[in-house]
Amino acid sequence: MKISIVTPMFLFVALSGAQLRAQDHKYPPIGEYLMAADAETALAKSAAPPNVSDHATIKLLSLSGYQVAHEGTNGFVCMVMRGFAAPTYTPSQLRDLVYDSALRAPICFDPSAARTVMPFYELRTKLGMEGKAPEQIAAGVQAAYVKGELPKRSEVSFA
Amino acid sequence: MWSADQNLGGGVGHWHPHMMVFCPYYENSMLGNNPFGAPLPQVTDDAGTPFAVVVIAVNEKLAIKAK
Numbered sequence: 001m002k003i004s005i006v007t008p009m010f011l012f013v014a015l016s017g018a019q020l021r022a023q024d025h026k027y028p029p030i031g032e033y034l035m036a037a038d039a040e041t042a043l044a045k046s047a048a049p050p051n052v053s054d055h056a057t058i059k060l061l062s063l064s065g066y067q068v069a070h071e072g073t074n075g076f077v078c079m080v081m082r083g084f085a086a087p088t089y090t091p092s093q094l095r096d097l098v099y100d101s102a103l104r105a106p107i108c109f110d111p112s113a114a115r116t117v118m119p120f121y122e123l124r125t126k127l128g129m130e131g132k133a134p135e136q137i138a139a140g141v142q143a144a145y146v147k148g149e150l151p152k153r154s155e156v157s158f159a
Numbered sequence: 160m161w162s163a164d165q166n167l168g169g170g171v172g173h174w175h176p177h178m179m180v181f182c183p184y185y186e187n188s189m190l191g192n193n194p195f196g197a198p199l200p201q202v203t204d205d206a207g208t209p210f211a212v213v214v215i216a217v218n219e220k221l222a223i224k225a226k
Contacts, residue, residue, distance in 0.1 A: 039225075043162065043225045046164060046224060046225040046226075047223075048161055049161065083168055087203075088208070089208055094169060100168035100169060102168060103166055103169075105167055107179065153210065155183075156181065157180075157181045159160060
């Protein structure tokens, strides 16, 4: 019962917040998306238990996209996703999270996801950092997927 | 994911620590139509597409603080 009461409020707050930002339709300065390297590394590693993240590759966001800051040994890759990782299609209201420079979503991709999923988020980030709007990001992702420039998603993977 | 310091934006802010499962073409109906934001397995992103994301919340006590 608690879930049914809480969820509509959660959904309302989440969607209305995104809708408010969507009215701007403008990216904040790119510097607002960046972090100090030490803080970003710590945040990225908090995405998974130490037995995973202590041995993972760490990627940090720079003005030229995500760059490897530390090479790992277990095939996992940890990074902090920004608003650019918003949904590509649905929920459509949340696509405007690309404009939210405060969003920080630490994630550790398992080896399979690092190969097949991470490139998708890196492309979304590249397009967002170029100033593309959500619908342009979706078009770019779709085109890259169709052309085989992104790995085909044929299996389940984890983060 | 498991970070205690995540900020998922959009008025959501911090959410439950969670696993993400990349399940191509999954629809939320395949998981019981659990509502968005509930601490239950659900397709949060791009349902029915190659990029569908399933989120599974885990115990709050498992959240990991950045250090």
